[in-house]
Amino acid sequence: MPASATQIVLRYIAAILVVAIFMFPIAWWGLTSIKPISAIFNKDTVVFFDFTPTLDNYRVTLLGKSRAELAIESGSTFGVGGASSYDSRQTILDSTIIAIGSTVLTVGIGLLAAYALSRLTFRGRQTYLAWVLSQRFMPPIAIIVPVVFMLHYVDLRDTHVGLIFVHALVNLPIAVLLMKSFFDDVPQEIDESALIDGATRFQTFRLVVLPMVRGGIASTAVLCFIFSWTEFLLSLFLTTSIRTLPVKITTFVTSTGSEWGFISALGTSAIVPSFIFILLVQKQLVRGLTLGSIKG
Amino acid sequence: MDTTPAFVRSAPRFALPRFLTSEHPFPWLFPSTALLVIFGIYPLLYAIYLSLFRRHPATRTYIFDPAWNWTKVFADERVWGAIGHTFLYTIIALIIELVLGMLIALLLDSDRRGFGLMRALMTLPLVVPPAVTGMMFLLMLDGSFGVLSRGLYNAGLLSPQYPILATGSTALFGVLLADIWQWTPFMVLIMLAGMRALPREPFEAAAIDGASATQAFFKLTLPMMSKIIALAVLIRGVDLFRIYDYVKVMTDSGPGTATETLTAYSGTVYFKNADFPYASTIALLTLVLVLITSNVFIKIFRVRF
Numbered sequence: 001m002p003a004s005a006t007q008i009v010l011r012y013i014a015a016i017l018v019v020a021i022f023m024f025p026i027a028w029w030g031l032t033s034i035k036p037i038s039a040i041f042n043k044d045t046v047v048f049f050d051f052t053p054t055l056d057n058y059r060v061t062l063l064g065k066s067r068a069e070l071a072i073e074s075g076s077t078f079g080v081g082g083a084s085s086y087d088s089r090q091t092i093l094d095s096t097i098i099a100i101g102s103t104v105l106t107v108g109i110g111l112l113a114a115y116a117l118s119r120l121t122f123r124g125r126q127t128y129l130a131w132v133l134s135q136r137f138m139p140p141i142a143i144i145v146p147v148v149f150m151l152h153y154v155d156l157r158d159t160h161v162g163l164i165f166v167h168a169l170v171n172l173p174i175a176v177l178l179m180k181s182f183f184d185d186v187p188q189e190i191d192e193s194a195l196i197d198g199a200t201r202f203q204t205f206r207l208v209v210l211p212m213v214r215g216g217i218a219s220t221a222v223l224c225f226i227f228s229w230t231e232f233l234l235s236l237f238l239t240t241s242i243r244t245l246p247v248k249i250t251t252f253v254t255s256t257g258s259e260w261g262f263i264s265a266l267g268t269s270a271i272v273p274s275f276i277f278i279l280l281v282q283k284q285l286v287r288g289l290t291l292g293s294i295k296g
Numbered sequence: 297m298d299t300t301p302a303f304v305r306s307a308p309r310f311a312l313p314r315f316l317t318s319e320h321p322f323p324w325l326f327p328s329t330a331l332l333v334i335f336g337i338y339p340l341l342y343a344i345y346l347s348l349f350r351r352h353p354a355t356r357t358y359i360f361d362p363a364w365n366w367t368k369v370f371a372d373e374r375v376w377g378a379i380g381h382t383f384l385y386t387i388i389a390l391i392i393e394l395v396l397g398m399l400i401a402l403l404l405d406s407d408r409r410g411f412g413l414m415r416a417l418m419t420l421p422l423v424v425p426p427a428v429t430g431m432m433f434l435l436m437l438d439g440s441f442g443v444l445s446r447g448l449y450n451a452g453l454l455s456p457q458y459p460i461l462a463t464g465s466t467a468l469f470g471v472l473l474a475d476i477w478q479w480t481p482f483m484v485l486i487m488l489a490g491m492r493a494l495p496r497e498p499f500e501a502a503a504i505d506g507a508s509a510t511q512a513f514f515k516l517t518l519p520m521m522s523k524i525i526a527l528a529v530l531i532r533g534v535d536l537f538r539i540y541d542y543v544k545v546m547t548d549s550g551p552g553t554a555t556e557t558l559t560a561y562s563g564t565v566y567f568k569n570a571d572f573p574y575a576s577t578i579a580l581l582t583l584v585l586v587l588i589t590s591n592v593f594i595k596i597f598r599v600r601f
Contacts, residue, residue, distance in 0.1 A: 008408070015403050019414045022421060025432045025477060028443060032435065041441055109327040116324030128325065135336050137590060139538035141559045142583040145566065145576045146342035147335065169335040172328060201318035230425035232541045233559070237566070246427035250545055253434075260435055267428040274423035282416055286489040289422075289482060290531060294489050294524060 026271070033057050033264035040260045057265035061088045086262050091248040092269070097160050098235075098244060099228040102167035106224045107217060109168070110175035115205050117176065118183035119191060129177075136173035136291065144237050151238065158239050166238060167228040174227070174291055175220050181292030182216030183209065219284035222277045229274060245270040340583075347577040358573065365577040375578060377553055378561040379585070385468060385557060386536040389475050390529060396476070397483020402513070404484065405491050415488065418481045426478065430545030433474040437461050437546075444473075464554040467547050471555055474542045483528060490524040491517065526597040530590060537586050558582040 003011075032040055034053040059065040064087040117129060147166060148157065156162035186209055194204040210217075235244040243251070245266065252263045278285065287295055315322045350361040369375055404415050421429070436444040439459030448454040460470040494517065502512050518525075540559040543549060549556035549564060556564070559582060566575040593599065 011403065011406065012408075012410070015406075015411065015414055018400055018403060019417050022418060022477065022481065025429075025436065026420065026424070028436060029428075029432050109331060112324045113328040116321045120319075120321045120324065122321045125321075132328075132332070135332055137534045137586060138336070138340070139559060139579065139582050139586060141538065141540070141562050141579040142343060142576075143336065143339035144579065145346065145572050146339035149342070149572075150339065165331070165335060169331055172331060176328060205318070226423050230423065230427075232425065232427045232544075233563075236544075237563075246425040246541075249431060250427055253431075258434075263431055264435070267431055270428055271424050274425070275420055278419055278423045279416065282419065285419060285422075286485050290486060290527060293527060294486060295493075 029264050029271075030268050032260060033268045035261070037261055057261040058269075060086045061262050061266045062092075062269060064089055086252065086259065088245075088248055088266050088269075091243045091245055091266075094160065094242050095229060095244045095270075098163050098167060099225050101160060101164035102171065102228045103221050103224040105164060105168040106171045106175045107179075107221050110172055110179055110220070111210075111217065113176045114179035114183055115209065118180045119188070119205075119209075120201075129180075132173045132176050133291070135169075136177075140170060140234055144234065148237060158241055160242065163235060163238055163242070163244075166234050167231060170231070170234065171224045171227050174288065175224055177291040177293075178220050178223070178288055179213070179216060179292075181287060181295070182213045182220075185216075186212050216284070219281045219288065222281045223284075223288040226274055226277055229270075343576040343580055346573050347580055349573045351571050351573050365574050368574065369577050369581055374553055374556065374561055375558075375581070378556050378558045378578075381468060381555060382537060382539070382557045382559075382582075382585075385472065385475075385539055386533060389472055389479070389536050390533055392472075392476055393480045393483050393532065394525070394529060396480045398487050400480065400484045401487035401491060405488055415484075418484055421478050421481050422485075424478065426541035427545050429474050429478045430542045433470070433477070433542075434461070434546050437470050437473070461547055462551055464551050467551060467555045471542045471546050474546065475536070475539070479532060482532060486524060486528040487521070490521045494520055522597075523600070526593075526599045530593055530597075530599050533593070534586060534590055537589070538582065558585070 034055065034057070036052060036054050036056075056065075066087075113132075117125060151157040151159075151162040151166075156165075190208060190212070191204050194208045195201070199207070229244075230246060231244070232246045235247050236250075239247065249263055249266050249270070252259045252266070281288070314320055318324070347365050348360065348362040349358040350364040351357075352359055400418070404411055404418065424432075433444075436442045437460050439445060439456070439462060445454065445456075445460060448460070449456050454460060454466075458466065460466045498516050498520075499512055502516060507515070538559050539557050540563065543555050543557055543560045544563065547555045549560045553561075558578060562575050562578040562582065565571050565578060569575075
């Protein structure tokens with residue numbers, strides 16, 4: 001039944017309204033990061049947009065400027081103190097190293113397992129799949145205390161390598177199941193003809209099948225990167241001197257008050273890479289979130 | 297005709313045992329199995345082992361006492377409180393996110409101009425780091441200058457004397473708001489994928505027979521999507537059950553213990569009391585509850601991956 005013009009307009013209005021509501025927190029967050037402190041903490045009126053935007057918050061968090069320097073520049077003495085701890089350049093570097101490291105490790109290891117689970121027939125294949133899946137459902141808190149002890153014992157506590165391994169563990173089930181679903185999309189006959197031509201399994205994998213699932217692997221890698229980039233609990237427990245972005249942000253909340261300008265500036269910086277990446281993998285997002293079982 | 301094979305297998309100088317060749321699953325699965333065992337299974341067994349010890353508070357030594365933590369955990373009122381908060385949080389969030397997600401998916405399921413863009417925008421909340429989401433809502437719900445709090449005050453829904461996150465009876469709902477904002481898009485995406493994969497014929501037949509859109513939804517869309525809905529609920533439910541980030545960032549289990557979930561309580565025992573065996577015990581209890589609940593769910597709704 002064709003929709004009338006009024007119905008179409010109403011639907012547009014409703015849809016735009018809903019999307020706008022969901023975009024509001026992000027917009028508000030971004031706006032907060034470029035507002036002067038006085039506008040953020042205004043108790044009398046809500047300042048939606050301040051026409052004197054400032055990049056001071058970014059200069060402190062991303063360029064390592066101290067607050068004292070800022071105060072001297074502007075000639076005011078408002079909020080001087082607490083200097084170096086807001087500089088987040090090292091944090092961004094740490095987060096990037098850990099996210100890239102764990103992505104490479106997860107995809108590398110997961111690729112082999114995914115191919116075997118998709119192509120080879122062996123006893124216990126379903127059991128192995130179920131086991132990998134069950135790892136996804138394990139609450140990380142259940143293993144955190146022993147993992148802290150373990151990493152401490154081998155001197156990997158509070159190192160990039162330690163966190164890379166733990167993030168790889170968390171992401172591996174998703175990566176394996178997701179990449180298996182991409183391998184399943186490639187018809188078996190292609191492998192078989194390569195095998196008949198005399199290729200070994202590994203040659204078939206590397207030279208024939210792998211090039212065909214390149215897109216799927218890229219999407220898996222992007223999702224692994226995002227999961228590691230946004231992970232909070234494990235990073236909080238396993239690190240003290242190395243800080244990933246989500247953990248660092250929470251340290252800006254102090255007993256004497258929260259530095260909302262810096263928090264929102266660093267928060268915005270943490271969101272932007274995620275947004276860019278997610279727009280690249282729109283098509284595979286549903287598949288990734290459902291571990292390969294729903295093909296969006 | 298050229299009959300040269302594409303791959304020429306050179307004769308091996310020595311023969312590897314079969315389980316080391318690429319025909320056997322062993323070399324393929326070895327790296328992932330190693331990672332899962334070393335960082336997954338071993339710590340889990342270690343956690344069980346650890347839960348059998350009692351921590352002596354003064355000497356900080358561990359004394360083997362298998363029953364100690366497990367009797368303590370069931371007698372601990374904070375554990376029961378945490379179980380209650382966790383289930384309440386999970387169930388409320390699931391219902392709201394599922395219903396809202398379904399409605400928004402129905403609304404956005406259109407091929408008209410602009411709807412594709414709106415669907416893309418809806419995915420953005422999903423990838424905001426949860427700790428940052430917690431911060432966003434902490435800012436917006438701030439008792440004195442938060443934009444959302446003020447909106448609620450002006451609408452007469454809240455009173456400035458009882459800031460939402462600092463009042464025991466409402467704090468959990470404040471935390472839920474962040475969860476709902478971040479994860480409703482998850483449901484929207486999955487429902488949209490499900491709706492787009494539905495066959496057209498039954499709907500055409502129903503329209504010819506004079507069924508209304510509402511009837512078509514309840515009699516066709518919902519039953520045909522039941523598998524996908526069950527799967528989405530399972531995945532989201534398991535994640536909700538281990539909720540930690542928002543609670544830690546927004547209220548730190550407070551005020552008092554009003555928003556303390558199981559994971560958060562375990563974290564508190566770990567950080568504040570350094571009672572590692574007891575922290576492990578609470579964490580293991582969380583795992584057991586997840587296993588029981590999810591398996592019952594899988595059995596009832598016959599979820600398949």
